[in-house]
Amino acid sequence: MAAVVVALLCVFPSFVSPRGSAPPAADATPRLPDVVIIGVKKGGTRALIEMLSLHSDVVAAQNEVHFFDWDSHFQRGADWYVSQMPRARPGQLTVEKTPAYFTSSRVPERILQTLPDVRLMLIVREPTERLLSDYTQLFHNRLEKRKHQESLESLLMRDGELNLDYKALNRSLYHVHLQRWLAIFPRTRLHLVDGDALVREPLAEMKKAEQFLQLQPQINASHFYFNQTKGFYCLRERRRQRCLHRSKGRKHPRVSPEVLRKLHEYFREPNLKFFQLAGRTFDWK
């Protein structure tokens, strides 16, 4: 049977060059985050935090902090968490992103206790594409470590049925995880970003994000330019340009159309449940 190349499904960009840092003002100091991007893994969290950083009233932690999901970090306490944050001037918002938070069971309660006024952001993509991207990343991690690579089919299928224990599949069951968050936080505290739309039309998604964060509208069309060769947008900031790259030039595993069909079919019902919880729909075919 003909195999479908997953190339197009794995293009979610990440940024190549690190952000240059302006010298901090004297009144700038690290603070607890005002905003936490909680996920989802392979949803476009790096692109989102880089784009938020275009705004002069936003400062972002460089690394994924894993404060709330790793006990070894959480036990170090809030002072350690603050020490992981960039300097922020009064009036600036501090943002961190750790995509593993979304699917980690103890995290919502811990965030509420530590950051009672936090605003949360969640960026999601079409769940089959996210799963394939998740698998591709793990596949290449194993490749680099010269470990045996299992085919997606062998991980995903058990006796002709989908294997519901496969973690990458579970991570795409957004409603299961969102339910836990909405048991702790009111829906108005959480902003959903459409990761597929962010790639196609970043400005529109970023304007919604500015609104949610009550930032002065500042991000505009001149911050983005389309790179024809790459096929997606790059960022322009104070004459510096930063580009996305395509899965680090990774070769993409092949997936049979039969498996793709099963996945699309499987996610139909969970997607509807997610739309209902979210109070909005996404254009997922």
Ligand SMILES: *[C@@H]1O[C@H](CO)[C@@H](O)[C@H](O)[C@H]1NC(C)=O
């Ligand atoms: C997915 O994971 C969550 C929590 O990690 C668990 O409660 C749930 O039962 C899992 N769902 C399936 C279908 O395996």
Ligand SMILES: *[C@@H]1O[C@H](CO)[C@@H](O)[C@H](O)[C@H]1NC(C)=O
């Ligand atoms: C876009 O934003 C930049 C930086 O805030 C500003 O310098 C520029 O004038 C704006 N451009 C337009 C077209 O509004």
Ligand SMILES: *[C@@H]1O[C@H](CO)[C@@H](O)[C@H](O)[C@H]1NC(C)=O
């Ligand atoms: C566009 O992308 C190509 C291919 O990755 C790259 O070589 C080039 O520098 C990019 N151009 C701009 C203006 O970003």
